[in-house]
Amino acid sequence: MLAAFATVLAGLVATTAPVEAKDSGCGRTNDSVRKLLECVTLDGVLEHEEAFAAIADANGGNRAAGSPGYEASADYVEDRLTRAGYVVTRQTFNVFSWEEAGPSALEQTSPDVVSYVEDTDFAATTHSEPGDVTAAVTPVDLMLGLGNTSTSGCEASDFAGFPAGTIALIQRGTCTFELKAENAAAAGASAVLFFNQGNTADAGRQGIPAVTLGNDYTADLPALNATYALGAELAGIPDLEMRLFANVTRTPTTTENVIAESRRGDPADVIMAGAHLDSVPEGPGINDNGSGSSALIEVAEQIAKLKLPNRLRFAWWGAEEAGLVGSTYYVNNLSDDGLAAIEMYLNFDMVGSPNYGLFIYDGDGSGFGLVGPDGSDEIEALFERYYAERGIPSEPTAFSGRSDYQAFINNGVPSGGLFTGAEGVKTPAQAEKWGGVAGVAYDPCYHSACDGIDNLSHEALDINADAIAYVVYLYASRREAINAE
Numbered sequence: 103m104l105a106a107f108a109t110v111l112a113g114l115v116a117t118t119a120p121v122e123a124k125d126s127g128c129g130r131t132n133d134s135v136r137k138l139l140e141c142v143t144l145d146g147v148l149e150h151e152e153a154f155a156a157i158a159d160a161n162g163g164n165r166a167a168g169s170p171g172y173e174a175s176a177d178y179v180e181d182r183l184t185r186a187g188y189v190v191t192r193q194t195f196n197v198f199s200w201e202e203a204g205p206s207a208l209e210q211t212s213p214d215v216v217s218y219v220e221d222t223d224f225a226a227t228t229h230s231e232p233g234d235v236t237a238a239v240t241p242v243d244l245m246l247g248l249g250n251t252s253t254s255g256c257e258a259s260d261f262a263g264f265p266a267g268t269i270a271l272i273q274r275g276t277c278t279f280e281l282k283a284e285n286a287a288a289a290g291a292s293a294v295l296f297f298n299q300g301n302t303a304d305a306g307r308q309g310i311p312a313v314t315l316g317n318d319y320t321a322d323l324p325a326l327n328a329t330y331a332l333g334a335e336l337a338g339i340p341d342l343e344m345r346l347f348a349n350v351t352r353t354p355t356t357t358e359n360v361i362a363e364s365r366r367g368d369p370a371d372v373i374m375a376g377a378h379l380d381s382v383p384e385g386p387g388i389n390d391n392g393s394g395s396s397a398l399i400e401v402a403e404q405i406a407k408l409k410l411p412n413r414l415r416f417a418w419w420g421a422e423e424a425g426l427v428g429s430t431y432y433v434n435n436l437s438d439d440g441l442a443a444i445e446m447y448l449n450f451d452m453v454g455s456p457n458y459g460l461f462i463y464d465g466d467g468s469g470f471g472l473v474g475p476d477g478s479d480e481i482e483a484l485f486e487r488y489y490a491e492r493g494i495p496s497e498p499t500a501f502s503g504r505s506d507y508q509a510f511i512n513n514g515v516p517s518g519g520l521f522t523g524a525e526g527v528k529t530p531a532q533a534e535k536w537g538g539v540a541g542v543a544y545d546p547c548y549h550s551a552c553d554g555i556d557n558l559s560h561e562a563l564d565i566n567a568d569a570i571a572y573v574v575y576l577y578a579s580r581r582e583a584i585n586a587e
């Protein structure tokens with residue numbers, strides 16, 4: 103398949119008559135791909151990043167789902183894309199708006215009296231319900247130590263004999279925090295104290311886990327997240343009683359996806375590219391995911407006036423951080439014809455990490471064994487080609503289910519995209535390849551207040567904005583379907 107595609111592509115680049123660029127920023131007509139890439143600039147991307155940073159500053163420091171910061175971000179995208187000539191719609195859906203109302207608390211009340219430190223030892227679990235509970239603590243099916251394969255709280259049987267009214271002490275691992283908490287509630291727990299898995303020495307598996315309960319969480323329990331070290335320590339204390347205070351609010355509200363569609367091109371042949379627009383409540387989300395959102399605006403603006411055979415559809419998703427809510431809602435509400443018309447979905451979630459890696463979603467499963475729907479391998483190959491043509495090393499990254507491609511993959515849509523790394527730690531070999539610092543997270547400010555305008559690699563943003571333009575343009579220009587027999 104790849105080989106055939108490569109030949110076709112070469113033909114396309116070399117021989118296809120250049121697409122007329124009518125009074126777009128591109129202007130010249132000779133080599134469309136190269137011309138477009140000249141027009142897609144780092145400054146163009148940063149203009150939007152600065153707008154999102156200013157929006158966060160003006161709205162309590164975040165652009166989370168259901169917040170005024172998100173609303174202003176959506177207004178900004180709508181305004182830019184409308185002025186660029188796209189048909190823009192806003193798709194509304196229900197979501198919980200979650201935020202911290204003040205300092206939470208975690209205390210040991212017996213056998214000793216100890217107060218733990220917020221944001222050092224513990225933090226409120228995103229989408230926890232509010233609550234202040236003092237009770238005995240019951241460990242649930244824990245498996246401590248490096249290399250552990252914890253399934254704590256994943257099975258109802260883990261709660262056999264669980265004393266109702268106590269606080270469940272649950273370890274990260276294997277299943278979602280939502281499932282663990284729903285199981286704890288069903289067993290009569292009064293609250294949940296989660297702690298990190300500790301299966302590796304990486305900070306991401308030792309520190310306070312940046313894990314949410316998600317938008318679909320229905321149990322009424324307060325919950326806090328603690329470090330692995332604290333969890334393991336508490337697990338060893340007999341007759342432990344604690345106070346757990348989740349000082350948060352969780353309010354049902356609505357939010358939106360922003361969808362921008364080109365006016366030309368075959369509506370039965372849609373090239374779709376998306377990026378989530380929301381941040382976590384903890385910070386402005388300028389890398390996660392102002393970077394993907396901004397790169398898409400820049401590409402959409404620079405490609406807007408080109409006459410392309412296929413239809414272009416860009417999406418800025420709402421409530422990704424609450425559990426891929428907006429993209430899932432979008433796909434679940436497509437008609438059969440609507441779904442069939444989408445030839446592929448390209449996802450861009452974090453494309454400017456400060457200590458970046460250049461990762462491509464592993465469509466053919468060669469790296470991680472998770473193969474995408476038929477055609478995803480071609481998308482991966484085209485991104486690989488973009489980097490290889492420029493002598494830039496890249497690596498595959500798994501379809502881990504942690505971003506907005508998931509609903510598309512679940513419905514058989516060929517998918518792909520780019521990622522520059524989150525809490526994962528850069529290896530010495532990767533530092534050799536891309537520079538940066540080995541032993542440090544790709545994004546040390548992941549899901550934090552410091553994910554601001556200075557938390558970007560301009561180099562990665564520049565490379566990846568062009569990569570996005572390259573792939574979007576080539577697929578929008580191509581007449582045969584991605585997995586044509």
Ligand SMILES: [Zn+2]
Nearest residue numbers: 390391451452
């Ligand atoms: Zn993200």
